[in-house]
Amino acid sequence: MIHLSLLPATQIEEFYPTFTKVIRTQFPGYGPEVIDFLLNRMYNIPNLRIWVQRGDKIIVGAKNDDTFVGFAMIDTLYGGVSFCRWLGVLADFQHKGIGTKLIHEWETIARTQHAHKMEVAGQPTAKVFYEKMGLGWEGNRKASYFGIDQDLFGKVLGSPDPSIMTK
Numbered sequence: 824m825i826h827l828s829l830l831p832a833t834q835i836e837e838f839y840p841t842f843t844k845v846i847r848t849q850f851p852g853y854g855p856e857v858i859d860f861l862l863n864r865m866y867n868i869p870n871l872r873i874w875v876q877r878g879d880k881i882i883v884g885a886k887n888d889d890t891f892v893g894f895a896m897i898d899t900l901y902g903g904v905s906f907c908r909w910l911g912v913l914a915d916f917q918h919k920g921i922g923t924k925l926i927h928e929w930e931t932i933a934r935t936q937h938a939h940k941m942e943v944a945g946q947p948t949a950k951v952f953y954e955k956m957g958l959g960w961e962g963n964r965k966a967s968y969f970g971i972d973q974d975l976f977g978k979v980l981g982s983p984d985p986s987i988m989t990k
């Protein structure tokens with residue numbers, strides 16, 4: 824039984840092994856030095872704790888019974904846009920609808936925050952998935968951050984609202 828929840832800072836440690844496994848195994852475009860930087864210097868436990876505590880990032884965790892099997896990591900709203908920084912599901916749990924549930928939860932969060940748009944940059948293999956989720960393809964960028972090609976996807980939720988964009 825899959826259950827989604829918003830992670831409090833106190834659950835980061837429990838969540839972290841799943842996060843590292845997904846980053847190490849599901850993003851083959853990143854070489855070892857980049858993975859080391861991402862996990863040990865950037866998205867390490869202390870930083871994730873602080874970001875979640877401050878509300879800089881929202882992590883939606885997907886648990887199968889008591890074990891984390893997937894997640895969406897969403898940036899704080901910026902300029903009225905909700906950006907999903909990471910989305911991943913452990914290989915053994917893919918194609919079971921977990922990614923779909925995570926996208927739906929992200930949309931609920933974005934709408935609750937009155938975002939006018941959702942955006943994500945994905946590795947090329949995720950194109951079919953995002954388009955199926957109703958996020959339109961908005962172009963690609965070559966050799967982007969950390970050297971990988973990325974496809975950009977977005978979904979407009981409403982009209983840009985100055986009071987939200989400047990909050």
Ligand SMILES: CC(C)(COP(=O)(O)OP(=O)(O)OC[C@H]1O[C@@H](n2cnc3c(N)ncnc32)[C@H](O)[C@@H]1OP(=O)(O)O)[C@@H](O)C(=O)NCCC(=O)NCCS
Binds near residue numbers: 909921948
């Ligand atoms: C992309 C990802 C999050 C999708 O999660 P998931 O739990 O497998 O997604 P779902 O089961 O909800 O898939 C819904 C539909 O999307 C499509 N889909 C999902 N992953 C796909 C893939 N890798 N290739 C092609 N189509 C895909 C399928 O049509 C799927 O339906 P089906 O399983 O009935 O065929 C997961 O494959 C993943 O973690 N990939 C590696 C990391 C990644 O690429 N993250 C996103 C880009 S940054």
